[in-house]
Amino acid sequence: MALTIQQIACHRCDAALAVEVDVCPHCHARTKAEVSTADKWDWIHRRRTLLFVLLCATGALGLPALWLSRAFSLRAKIIWSIIVTVETALLVWVCYGSVATAIEACGPLFGQTV
Numbered sequence: 001m002a003l004t005i006q007q008i009a010c011h012r013c014d015a016a017l018a019v020e021v022d023v024c025p026h027c028h029a030r031t032k033a034e035v036s037t038a039d040k041w042d043w044i045h046r047r048r049t050l051l052f053v054l055l056c057a058t059g060a061l062g063l064p065a066l067w068l069s070r071a072f073s074l075r076a077k078i079i080w081s082i083i084v085t086v087e088t089a090l091l092v093w094v095c096y097g098s099v100a101t102a103i104e105a106c107g108p109l110f111g112q113t114v
């Protein structure tokens, strides 16, 4: 008795796979449904992209992505964590200084001294 099962093509090697299969037995790629969710976080495994995001957008808040990334060695993760943390601390310090200076400069306008 022949069973007919629904089949999909592997996105990597084009082998015919049963819909229920999670991983292609030929090339070990995940099936498309799982790839689409995995793709959303694929960028954390690209060195330049992740470093750009860390240094220009998230600062130290993005460090968990660095530690989840497969693109960096343990040593590189430690070094980049220190660099990103120092950069974030400097930015916070500069912002705090700017606001304090602005308040000091505007103090006389409002009849206050800080």
Ligand SMILES: [Zn+2]
Residues within 6 Å of the ligand: 010, 011, 012, 013, 014, 015, 024, 025, 026, 027, 028, 029
């Ligand atoms: Zn495959």
